[in-house]
Amino acid sequence: MADQAFDFSPGAQVPLQGSGGQTAATHALASAAYRDGKLEDILKANSEWHESTVTKPKFSLFEPNLGEAFSRAVQLRMLGGSRKPLIQSFGTEPQAVVEHALAATRIRKERDAKLTGIMAVFGLLFLPGMLLWIGVFQLRRTIAGAQDKKTGALGGALLAAVGLLAVIFLLRLPFTGFxxxxxxxxxxxxxxxxxxxxxxxxxxxxxxRERWGSLLSGGGIGAKVPEAVPGNPNETAAEQLRQGLELLTAEQQSNSVFYAGPKGILGMGTRWGSWQLAEELVAKAPNKEFHQFRSWDVIKVVHDQLTLLQRGPLNTGGFPPPKVKHWVVVPVGENAKEVARPAGEDVENRFQVKRHEIQRICDHQQFGSGNRHYLGVQFTLWDGQLVITMMITVTVLFETLRIEVTGHALGPVHPLFTTKPEPKTIEVPKTVRFWETTKRTLPLVETPEVVRLMVRAPFTWYPPLLDFLGGKLVLPEPFGLRHAWADKPWRHRFMADDAMRAATPVLRVTHAAAMRVLEENGVDTERFTNRSMVVSGFVQDPTPRKADVYDA
Structure with missing residues (x-):
C-alpha cells in the first residue's frame, strides 16, 4: 500500500502467459500502447454507455498518434498523484496494461532523446531553414487534411514545388563566402x-510493432519498467511509481462496486436478466413459530454451495472454478463523473469493507437509502474476453422473504484492440509484364511521420505542453480500463450461450440452499418450492433484456 515503509521488492511485474485465464483481454488493451494508428480510431471503440473523446490540436504537427495518447492518458488516470477512484477491470490485469504503457513511453523517450540531439545539430544551428521546412510540412498537413480531394492533392504538389525551388536556390545562390x-x-x-x-x-x-504483434499472438513480451524498481530509499520517484502500481492492484481487488441506474453495475456490464422468488414466511408446525434467522444465515449457506458449482454429476467439463465474493453495492447517479469508495473504520487496507460491516448491511440495510449487499459468483471465460457475473441478494421485509438473482455479462474488448499489425505494402505493375502487379513493401515511417516525431521530440520533457499543442485523449468517467471499451457479448453466439446457460444452475443452487435453511428453521417451504419451480421455468427464456432500463 502507498502508506507502507520502503521495501526492495521487484515491483513492476507482468503476469505470465496463462495466469488467471485472462491474458487475451489484458494483452489486447496493452497492445494499444504500442500502436501507431490515428488517434481518432479509438472513438470507434466507445461502448454503449462510456465514450472517450479527443481534443483538437492547435497545430496538427504536434498531434499524437493512438499509442502515444493512450499511454499518456492511462498513466495519468491510473497512476496520477491525485487520481479519482477507478472502476474494477474484471477479466483483465490493469497493472499489466499500465506497465506496458510505461514501457512504451520509455521506448519513445529513448527515441525522442536521439531525435532531440539531431534537431539540435541539424535544426537549431540552422534555425531559419528548419522553420521554413516545418512551415511547409505544417501547411501541407493542413491542406492534406481537407475534405476536398483536390485540395488534399495540392499539399503534395506544394511540397514538390518547394523542393524544386530549394534546388534552384542552391545552384543559383547570389551570396558567396560564409x-x-x-x-x-x-x-x-x-x-x-x-x-x-x-x-x-x-x-x-x-x-x-513486434511488441504489438507479440501481445496479440500470445507471446506476451514482458513490459520492462526499470523506473518502477527503486534501487535505494533515495529514489523517491521510483518508489512512488511502485506504490502507485501496488495501489492500483489493491483497488482492483476491492469488494465495493457502483450501481449507476440504467448503466448497471459499473465494470460488470449491464444487467440482462432478473429473477425473483418472494413468498410468505409461515411456520411448518401449526400453532408454533419458526426459529429466528437472518438474511446472512441464508447467504452463508448459498455462498458455500456456489463454491461447489464446478462439481457436476457428469464428467462433461462444466463450470470452471467460480469466484464467489461478497459485494457492497454503492448507488451513484446515472451520469456521475466520479465515485467515492466506502471509507472509515469499517474499511481495511483502504479498499476492503470489513466482514462485520458486510454482515450488518446484509441483515439491516435492505430498505431505504444506503449501500446494499450482494453475493456474486463470477466466471471469467474466453481467456478473459467474457465475464459472467450472477448477483444474489436476500431480503426480509415483514413476513416476506425475497431471493433475487440477476445476471450481468461483460463482453469482449472492442475488435479495434485485437487487430494485428500489418506490413505497409503497395501494388505496382511489373516492368515488362505491365498487366501483372507485384507488392512492394513500404517503410513503416513515412516522411510526414518523421517530421511529426522530430517536431514533438524536443517537447517530450514537458508533456502538458504537447497536450496543449497537439490535443489529447480524454477518458470517460467514471473510468475503468475494461468497461470503457467493451463490446456486447450478444454479437458472439457462443458467448451469448455461455452467459444464458450460467443462469439456471446458479438460480437452482441458490434456491436449494435457501430451502435448506428454511427447513432447518421450521419454515413451511411448500409455497417456496412451488414458486421456485415457476421461476426456474422463467429463467429458461433464451432472450436477454436490458433489465436495468425500466420502461415505465
Missing amino acids: WGYYLRGMIVAPVIGWLLAKRICESTAKDM
Missing part, C-alpha cells in the same frame, strides 16, 4: 537530419 555556405547549409542540413531521424524512427517502429 553566408553563402550558411544559406546552403540552411537548406541542406534539415534534410540530412531528416535522413538520420528516419533511420531511428524506422528502428523504433519495428520494435513497437
Whole structure:
C-alpha cells in the first residue's frame, strides 16, 4: 500500500502467459500502447454507455498518434498523484496494461532523446531553414487534411514545388563566402537530419510493432519498467511509481462496486436478466413459530454451495472454478463523473469493507437509502474476453422473504484492440509484364511521420505542453480500463450461450440452499418450492433484456 515503509521488492511485474485465464483481454488493451494508428480510431471503440473523446490540436504537427495518447492518458488516470477512484477491470490485469504503457513511453523517450540531439545539430544551428521546412510540412498537413480531394492533392504538389525551388536556390545562390555556405547549409542540413531521424524512427517502429504483434499472438513480451524498481530509499520517484502500481492492484481487488441506474453495475456490464422468488414466511408446525434467522444465515449457506458449482454429476467439463465474493453495492447517479469508495473504520487496507460491516448491511440495510449487499459468483471465460457475473441478494421485509438473482455479462474488448499489425505494402505493375502487379513493401515511417516525431521530440520533457499543442485523449468517467471499451457479448453466439446457460444452475443452487435453511428453521417451504419451480421455468427464456432500463 502507498502508506507502507520502503521495501526492495521487484515491483513492476507482468503476469505470465496463462495466469488467471485472462491474458487475451489484458494483452489486447496493452497492445494499444504500442500502436501507431490515428488517434481518432479509438472513438470507434466507445461502448454503449462510456465514450472517450479527443481534443483538437492547435497545430496538427504536434498531434499524437493512438499509442502515444493512450499511454499518456492511462498513466495519468491510473497512476496520477491525485487520481479519482477507478472502476474494477474484471477479466483483465490493469497493472499489466499500465506497465506496458510505461514501457512504451520509455521506448519513445529513448527515441525522442536521439531525435532531440539531431534537431539540435541539424535544426537549431540552422534555425531559419528548419522553420521554413516545418512551415511547409505544417501547411501541407493542413491542406492534406481537407475534405476536398483536390485540395488534399495540392499539399503534395506544394511540397514538390518547394523542393524544386530549394534546388534552384542552391545552384543559383547570389551570396558567396560564409553566408553563402550558411544559406546552403540552411537548406541542406534539415534534410540530412531528416535522413538520420528516419533511420531511428524506422528502428523504433519495428520494435513497437513486434511488441504489438507479440501481445496479440500470445507471446506476451514482458513490459520492462526499470523506473518502477527503486534501487535505494533515495529514489523517491521510483518508489512512488511502485506504490502507485501496488495501489492500483489493491483497488482492483476491492469488494465495493457502483450501481449507476440504467448503466448497471459499473465494470460488470449491464444487467440482462432478473429473477425473483418472494413468498410468505409461515411456520411448518401449526400453532408454533419458526426459529429466528437472518438474511446472512441464508447467504452463508448459498455462498458455500456456489463454491461447489464446478462439481457436476457428469464428467462433461462444466463450470470452471467460480469466484464467489461478497459485494457492497454503492448507488451513484446515472451520469456521475466520479465515485467515492466506502471509507472509515469499517474499511481495511483502504479498499476492503470489513466482514462485520458486510454482515450488518446484509441483515439491516435492505430498505431505504444506503449501500446494499450482494453475493456474486463470477466466471471469467474466453481467456478473459467474457465475464459472467450472477448477483444474489436476500431480503426480509415483514413476513416476506425475497431471493433475487440477476445476471450481468461483460463482453469482449472492442475488435479495434485485437487487430494485428500489418506490413505497409503497395501494388505496382511489373516492368515488362505491365498487366501483372507485384507488392512492394513500404517503410513503416513515412516522411510526414518523421517530421511529426522530430517536431514533438524536443517537447517530450514537458508533456502538458504537447497536450496543449497537439490535443489529447480524454477518458470517460467514471473510468475503468475494461468497461470503457467493451463490446456486447450478444454479437458472439457462443458467448451469448455461455452467459444464458450460467443462469439456471446458479438460480437452482441458490434456491436449494435457501430451502435448506428454511427447513432447518421450521419454515413451511411448500409455497417456496412451488414458486421456485415457476421461476426456474422463467429463467429458461433464451432472450436477454436490458433489465436495468425500466420502461415505465
